[in-house]
Amino acid sequence: MHKEIELVSKRNRVLRIIGNGGSSIRKEFKVMKRFSAETGMLKLLKNEGIRVPDILEVGPDYLLLEDLGDETLLAWLERSENQNLKNYEFMVEEMAEFLKDFYRATQAVFNETMIMNDMNFRNFIIHEDRIYRVDLEQISKGEIEADIGRLLAFATTYDPPKTDWKIQFRNSLLEKILKVMDLDRKLVQRWEIEEYKDIEDRRK
Ligand SMILES: Nc1ncnc2c1ncn2[C@@H]1O[C@H](COP(=O)(O)OP(=O)(O)O)[C@@H](O)[C@H]1O
Numbered sequence: 001m002h003k004e005i006e007l008v009s010k011r012n013r014v015l016r017i018i019g020n021g022g023s024s025i026r027k028e029f030k031v032m033k034r035f036s037a038e039t040g041m042l043k044l045l046k047n048e049g050i051r052v053p054d055i056l057e058v059g060p061d062y063l064l065l066e067d068l069g070d071e072t073l074l075a076w077l078e079r080s081e082n083q084n085l086k087n088y089e090f091m092v093e094e095m096a097e098f099l100k101d102f103y104r105a106t107q108a109v110f111n112e113t114m115i116m117n118d119m120n121f122r123n124f125i126i127h128e129d130r131i132y133r134v135d136l137e138q139i140s141k142g143e144i145e146a147d148i149g150r151l152l153a154f155a156t157t158y159d160p161p162k163t164d165w166k167i168q169f170r171n172s173l174l175e176k177i178l179k180v181m182d183l184d185r186k187l188v189q190r191w192e193i194e195e196y197k198d199i200e201d202r203r204k
């Protein structure tokens, strides 16, 4: 048996490859600079104990990655809202801890504050009850408040947007993140508003 399923990708071609021995993810890069950036980041983060997929193979312009499954943070969000889950504290905490560890590790390695930039919920995958990050090609220097503001903007704009449930979830996420990291709340909110504008422009 051999099957290839194309996953939602904005910038590249990403396939789930299912064979006899199991499944893996093949990410084919359109831009070589991004390919080397992601390869380097995956190795570095793994080395720092940050949860990212294992690299199974480095091709000329593609990576073969460990398949973390299809429970993206977006799938979790949509299901949890449908079930009207109120007890999502565990996920809010897991997310805040993951983010804190990511910023601490990259700060230590680069001696600069590094951020992920693309905070789409599809780029976080829940695997064996832990959060993993995929899509590392856009990591750059920046302020953490930008990432967090963008994360909050994404949290409330998936369909249906701005529901009470999503707003509650966003509020819990913000409070937990501010508890575990020393950030400027006003700046987070400014970045969140920026991202709302960008999301609206992208949808036009
Ligand atoms: N190792 C992986 N395991 C499971 N799903 C993955 C993995 N890597 C990527 N995906 C899924 O494929 C989507 C696209 O991959 P991503 O690296 O984000 O590429 P792009 O930036 O082109 O969208 C991700 O949002 C994620 O849902």
Ligand SMILES: [Mg+2]
Binding pocket: 009, 010, 118, 120, 122, 123, 135
């Ligand atoms: Mg992506």
